[in-house]
Amino acid sequence: MVEGKSLVKKYSEHQGLLDASFTLNEGRIIALAGGNGAGKSTLIRLLIGEEQPNGGELHWVSVPSIRYMPDDVNFPPALTAEEILQLLGSLKKESAKEREKVLKRVGLWDYRKQRVSQFSKGMRQRLNLAQSLLGKEQLLIMDEPTNGLDILWIAELKQILQEQKEQGKTVLFSTHLLSFAEELADDILLLHNGRVLMNGAIQDVLSETSCEHLEELFMQRIGLAK
Ligand SMILES: Nc1ncnc2c1ncn2[C@@H]1O[C@H](COP(=O)(O)OP(=O)(O)OP(=O)(O)O)[C@@H](O)[C@H]1O
Numbered sequence: 001m002v003e004g005k006s007l008v009k010k011y012s013e014h015q016g017l018l019d020a021s022f023t024l025n026e027g028r029i030i031a032l033a034g035g036n037g038a039g040k041s042t043l044i045r046l047l048i049g050e051e052q053p054n055g056g057e058l059h060w061v062s063v064p065s066i067r068y069m070p071d072d073v074n075f076p077p078a079l080t081a082e083e084i085l086q087l088l089g090s091l092k093k094e095s096a097k098e099r100e101k102v103l104k105r106v107g108l109w110d111y112r113k114q115r116v117s118q119f120s121k122g123m124r125q126r127l128n129l130a131q132s133l134l135g136k137e138q139l140l141i142m143d144e145p146t147n148g149l150d151i152l153w154i155a156e157l158k159q160i161l162q163e164q165k166e167q168g169k170t171v172l173f174s175t176h177l178l179s180f181a182e183e184l185a186d187d188i189l190l191l192h193n194g195r196v197l198m199n200g201a202i203q204d205v206l207s208e209t210s211c212e213h214l215e216e217l218f219m220q221r222i223g224l225a226k
Pocket residue numbers: 011012013014015016017034035036037038039040041042043176
């Protein structure tokens with residue numbers, strides 16, 4: 001779907017990405033993994049076109065339409081969940097039936113008349129998830145979708161993303177958690193200090209090593225293996 005070729009993104013003091021080359025394939029669930037400051041959000045901003053690289057290029061084999069779930073949304077606090085989805089739904093030309101479907105899917109149908117200011121963090125994140133599920137765009141990009149979700153909703157999120165894949169969509173999500181990436185994703189793009197440490201099908205990446213899990217492989221690659 002897209003190839004990153006020697007991507008560089010510099011900020012005034014920091015390097016967001018440094019010579020990052022990778023391939024992301026269509027119809028897969030892709031984990032964009034890495035620690036704090038690895039470059040995940042930087043890469044997402046390049047993928048959604050919010051920023052341009054200073055060097056290298058993104059070569060889209062097929063340019064998909066994109067749905068996006070940011071890591072933090074400040075929904076207007078005085079609006080209800082229903083009103084927010086109505087607003088976003090009308091921009092995306094999605095029907096009331098579709099809005100009802102996604103609100104039910106994220107467990108907020110019974111809370112649809114409640115103002116967002118009264119929502120817990122997890123409920124706001126589920127509303128964020130709901131808005132990203134509205135629409136039929138081919139590629140779903142999610143920045144830290146597990147943020148603020150409890151164990152049950154993380155399990156539900158996995159289910160929801162599998163459903164997206166079954167509908168033929170491509171999902172790319174960022175995460176700090178390699179165990180979560182391994183449980184859910186088909187493919188991995190693991191960044192470390194702005195560089196690509198691993199990229200490919202998780203099974204292939206692991207089978208080329210003696211490691212059973214990505215976390216062990218990551219520790220080995222960065223020289224912290226026990
Ligand atoms: N707008 C910006 N201005 C200056 N530096 C930035 C900016 N955005 C990112 N950086 C720097 O680029 C590097 C990568 O940051 P980025 O936010 O992409 O990492 P991340 O993997 O998303 O991290 P985290 O998991 O902590 O959110 C960091 O060193 C960060 O300080």
